[in-house]
Amino acid sequence: MSYQASPARYENMLYRRLGNSGLKLPAISLGLWHNFGDATRFETSRELIHHAFDHGITHFDLANNYGPPPGSAEENFGRILREDLLAWRDELIISSKAGYTMWDGPYGDWGSKKYLVASLNQSLKRLGLDYVDIFYHHRPDPNTPLEETMSALDLIVRQGKALYIGLSNYPAELAQQAFDILKQLGTPCLIHQPKYSMFERWVEADLLDTLQQNGVGSIAFSPLAGGVLTDRYLAGIPQDSRAASSSTFLNADQITPEKLEKVRKLNDIALARGQKLSQMALAWVLRGDRVTSVLIGASKTSQIDDAVNSLNNLQLSEQEISDIEKILM
Template identity: 55%
Template sequence: MEYEIVNPVNDTHRPYVAAADRYEHFGYRRVGDSGLMLPPLSLGLWWNFGDNRTFDSQREILRHAFDRGITHFDLANNYGPPAGAAEENFGRMLRNDFKPYRNELVISSKAGWDMWAGPFGTLGSRKYLIASCDASLQKLGLDYVDIFYSHRFDPKTPLEETIGALDTLVRSGKALYVGISSYSAERTAQAKAIAKDLGAPLVIHQPSYNILNPWVEHGLLQTLAAENMGAIAFTPLAQGLLTDKYLTTTDVERQGGRRALTEQLTDENLAKIRRLNEVAQRRGQSLAQMAIAWLLRDGAATSVLIGASSTTQLDENLGALKNVDFPQSELDEIAQIAQGDAGIDWWRSSAIG
């Protein structure tokens, strides 16, 4: 599918000046035992920052995020649509809005999913990872990214080659830190051991993680703690299932739901989210806010990757930070409600390898 840039903006308008109080909204969290610090909420540019959205609407969200203290913007080579558009659009914003603030920002990118034709356009070979990082830097207009990830485990390429490529990116000055995404606990430990031998700053893991998909709690979080690595959770709202959108869903409305959730809008799952919403209401939070706060509780994620299609939605998510404390009774109740397979572990196959 082709996308046309809607209402492209004139980049010569009045310069952006960041809010003076941008660091007064919340504290920042250390990633493992490294010197890297992340905000509790980071902004992911997966879907709302390609050519399917006006450039001005993207710019409004990114400016608002930084004004509220969100300093981490997460990308990948294939983010769009189309693939690569998010990095190109964000590169324009870096040049015209955020250039004076580059040293305050944490910018990440990744490679691992399909990007271009042929055997070197996917997975974890040295050739693909280094070529993709070079292409991302060109789109972004940067000399380096703060974090570069292996986006998924490659079962065919030796892990030594994949982690060695990440090490090369650091040694060549193209990345300050490196990470992995959707690796199993076993592969994470192996990757960290290789990185230690090389002296590579492998400091963070990006897994899918939410109330209805807590797979990381069965080994991965324990491994990350043992290896002094941080975790940044993506899909915190289970592609919208953990929001108020489906609390009153009818059978007719289910048929028109998001394609990714068609098989997940079962009576059992809808009953779960309604019961979870009752817990959230007792806490004085929306379901989405509680889902985000739950990920930020002690012993869970270092940071949570949120998406946003408007500043209103961004502020709604930021409201989660008003209460991230959970008594054990609430944690037990949430675990009891969420138990069982909700069928939303879309990325698990890439973490098994």
Template identity: 60%
Template sequence: MYQAAENRYDTMKYKRCGRSGIMLPMVSLGLWQNFGLEKPVSEQGEILLSAFDMGITHFDLANNYGFPAPGKAEENFGTVLKSDLLPYREELIISTKAGYDMWPGPYGNWGSRKYLMSSLDQSLKRMGLEYVDIFYHHRPDPETPLEETMGALADIVKQGKALYAGISNYGEQEAVKAISMLRDLGVPCLIDQPRYNMLERGAEDGLFGALLEQGTGCICYSPLAQGALTNRYLNGVPADSRAARKGTTIGGRYLTEERLEQIRRLDELAGKRGQTLAQMALSWVLREPAVTSVLIGASSVKQLEDNAACLENLSFTQQELKEIDIILK
């Protein structure tokens, strides 16, 4: 019978999520990769329970996680929740999302009221939950009126199926409109989830400033550029790596020769700071005042522990930040 570590809150750092009552761990665990069919549920459980023992209270999912079996990550998480974590439900922040293709036909994608509400009902069943803490719209819908999408999120919160509403992959102008609509509906937008890392800095062009002004929190996904900002690819692409998997975009997106040269120079700087490249990349994301938490993935307990150790050195000198900018030019 699992019993959580008594010292689980001693070393984790927490930060207030915008102007809300919620404190999030500065490192959260995302189940985008590694929690579908990749490994036995028992191994997934070891990672999840180790995360909670480290004070990671926030677990982030989506309806389609678990590729090539959409929904499998929620199902597996529900299994571990039922067997081990359910006694600690009040200590957990569990989030899920809907917005990408999930089932056949015209109602299984994007941002309609029907899709969002149906998807959340399915997610709750897969996880064995009565509610999630945060329910996100996963991406903007260019066709459905934003009023319909935000109205559905607001009603979901008012129905008690989610405690908070969130948005993901929304740009600055889209985010401000969505946040304003939710506020008018009496349901503040708790959090935005953009892609942000050293190689993809679009969120700096207005989004972060808007979130600070609106009082909305921010949790960044893909902070390690799907593993590119680690030492895994410094000497080529290992056969067992994500970049070697069929259909992955990591190679063409991040592992060009020009990028690899930048990554090698960043790795040298990380070593001077007494960190791994991954740890420095995570610390760099967390340096941004608008960022509440950073979402990491983990294929093993060791990787989880190594990445969470980024919290041991979150400060950067102005010279280090300048050097990073020069490397990334």
């Protein structure tokens, strides 16, 4: 049976305006970093994407190297788009990135105009698209002049290969320089994608203020700290978890007894709020209006449901915020 989008898909999702732009993002966005490459059963990826869209998640976040293997997440999403979602293309925000190693030789990494333009051309082929909605530079390049990288992003928009451009992992001072260059070029930065969670708070020092002052939106990745801010680790490290397998992104050394004790105390606050810990962690990142959206990963549809249901209780009282701060100190 062919896919039909749920007619109720927009009833329960919250959409937030992205900085000073006319674009809105769902408060919950789906990242295709894991579980959408060739290492995952294709029908599982398809089910997750259908489920997300049926619940109002219109933003799907990719990058050239997502998989594994690199490129396969874009290929699989492109197939799902072509076979199932093409009729709803104009209801979707599809983003991609370039900035990490993608192919051999001197032109397959970092931030040169050669790399960024070539990489996006490859991504568009894998996705089967003429353009992406948002294209990011994935990380700062210490060796390429910032003006070259920003002019490449400007060129990509002028070529019609992306509607908007964004930055990821840029510290505040460098981000400000990039914003100034892009503004002069006539292609303002739309969005910044930093790592941000209760356990990763570097953005609070000055980046969030810089974004707000420049009218740039933000989307937080890893808001659940790689799964630590869920009920997964309340009783220790499960044998089948990322941490137990010494994942590149999470290992047992990062989950100390002290951190687990904080997780348990945070869980107590969440339960008192009538939420799961993961739901409160998302609400905490989305508190106020400085973060536009959070990027979740998912291997089960129930994880998408939990994230969307977090929107039913986004308000944190002053007492709850104070209690959380004491735990995180």
